Amino acid sequence: MTSNLPADLAKIRDEIREIALGYGLDFFEVIYEMLDFDQMNQVAAYGGFPTRYPHWSFGMEYQRLKKSYAYGLHRIYEMVINNDPCYAYLLVSNEPVDQKLVMAHVYGHSDFFKNNLWFAHTNRKMMDEMANHGTRIRRYMDKYGADDVEDFIDVCLSIENLIDPHLPGIRRRPRPEPEDEDDKAAFTEQRPGELPAKEYMDPFINPSAVLTEEAKRVREEQESRKQRFPEEPERDVMLFLLEHAPLDTWQQDVLAIIREEAYYLLPQRQTKILNEGWAAYWHSTIMTQSGIMTNAEVIDYADHHAGTVAMQPGRLNPYKLGLELFRDVEERWDKGRFGREYAQCDDMQAKANWDQELGLGRQKVFEVRRIYNDVGLIDTFLTEDFARRHRLFTFGYNERHEQYEIVSREFEKIKKKLLFSLTNSGQPIIRVQNANLDNRGELLLRHQHEGIDLKTDYARDTLKHIYKLWNRPAHIDTVIDDTPRRLTFDGRDHRVRKLS
């Protein structure tokens, strides 16, 4: 695709680009595409990648967007794709002031994609990669039949949330044992449980009985470890199935494709608040401080900005929360409102007027955008003062009144709830516990229950899909209504069993 930006907008783009660079933003070059609303809905249905593999769920999403656009329920002003160069889609019918706002916003996103740590592992040529995926899947469809391939994609998409969010940053599997003879010797030199000791003290510090005992324990541990499969519960269920499920080559490839896309999209879920907050912070800064906006545009800008950061009762707007947190951090570091001295000050007056004129704010927000994700952001920078100023509360479902109600305004509870809802992007944590249950080759998953039950009907249907991959009965251990239970699908029937 080549950019189809008209000359007047190209001029605005160049201006905004210069301003953004002047503020120290460091972004992938952005290619803007103008789309009409229908094209925009199409692109949005494909998650921003027009070249994606074919699947009916994109058709469903398109129909939904089309309908809700027709009824005036939503309007997509802009979309940005994490890619180098970064692709951004603009709605052709936007007013010039909207286009300015959107462009400034997009440079914020692009800067975030490029610099945030959690995006570091993503493929920056994903536009091409997605097209390759599409081609491969289309080829499989030609060869093995569209229905079969699409059904298999259904199955894969059903488990696309069962990945390990920390995989890009942590090595879970032990390094392969060193082949080198010298290294091997170094490896075995120290016996298990042995402490370093001078020779004359050795019999006392490392009594041989204890060492024998310890060696035996370690050996047994290793033995039982070998009997377990997987040795440790596996968080990346997709990977486990990819490596061990009885799949055809093309099925492996399809599963691998969907897994790769899931990992690519993961950081966008991990940094929703930060990413949108950062973009909102920059569009508001650029629009209101750089002089790009004409006087006539101020009202429209204010209106649309307010629309973007508006809060609906009962739900949190990531744009708003992110923007306010960035502003709060900037102010605190500008005025030195952090650290022990500030925290321990109990003079409210002094606190309210606290200003050490440090001017570290800008530097700090850049640091925040570099190394944090949403969980870290909330954990580190959500203060009691902030929660009170922004009237945050927790809400829950009241069964007696059959409605959602405000539950509490206590800071600790708010923070806990918020962190909980962000953990694992709000997905249940599920691991492969045992792939050879009762020595019958049955697959056991385990849901780490943290107080919220799974949606049972969905869980059942998902098990059905996992059965299709594993080809043997599939189970999941979870908790339903405070009782540990095991859900099973054995190829014909569903069963629920209480666990003792």
Add this chain to the structure above:
Amino acid sequence: MADRIERDSRRFKKVVRGHIKKNLRKYMSQREMIGRRGRDAVSIPVPQIELPRFKFGRKQTGGVGQGEGEPGTPLGPAEGEQSSGEAGNQPGQHILEVELTFEELAELMAEELELPNIEPKGKKTIVSEKDRYTGIRRVGPESLRHFKRTYKEALKRQMAAGTYNPDNPRIVPIREDKRYRSWNVKHEPESNAVIIYMMDVSGSMGDEQKEMVRLTAFWIDTWLKHQYESIERRYIVHDAAAKEVDEHTFYHLRESGGTLISSAYTLCNKLIDEEYDPEEWNIYPLHFSDGDNWGGDDTRKCMDILREGLLPKSNMFAYGQVRSYYGSGEFIADLDAAFPVEEKVVLAEIPDRDGIYDTIRAFLGKGR
């Protein structure tokens, strides 16, 4: 890209169709579909078409929000939440509404119920004339001028006259060159149908019974509409006397008197004689009752009317007997005894809503 989204939309439609087909029996016993009926389409709520995942049930989750209020302050209903107690168990569940034309719905029915196409009678005798713009004439309004033909005629003329210059190919049509699109009359066999609904509205027919009739009638309607180009409906209610009413009254009227079924059959017969020539119309009298008739004399009279009047004129006579607490339910047995081998008579008992599926199959399965 437009092709791609078209393709995926089509696939999505196919998935939906498969889902509806699989659950047709369930949909047939639900009134929701009728409630969402438009002129040409119904919208069908299709729950759970999204891909299953392991995810949290919403009930216990809650979350963090922003705004005024004290603990205990109710929040506005969350998106997609239903207000009824039942649905409150799964608030926020995403229910998709899919629009389906009656045409598509009828096709689904045909596939799932394995309904044969109806062979309309009178197809040979009734012919309608239709204009189709398939011809060309030398006169006509300028708006219908056929440019290509006109151009060709002018070119031919100029070449024949030797005024055509290949280096300066200017073709100027004159009046004689002009050609216009025009119509030809096509004779097309047409088949019309009339459905005459008759229902017992005596005291023993309760709301639930009427609801079952309504649902059955909806599906029969959908099917016959699919089979005939145009369709008319007439509604007759009866207790001890019969009268013709409009659709709304038909389903909502409640009388208390006794029951004389023959009154309805007489009226129906009269209606056919006056307005619907059996040579031209496919006639479908459908009668619903709880099977309670007043005395053997009247039942005998009914059989006579059927045998001599209604049956020879109709494609099919269908009788659906809904189960009620009060009815004796004998009429269906009487009919069965009177017409043991008559193909035009179709009988069905509708015990409850789930029975509607089989009833429709019985009614429409003969292809008449």
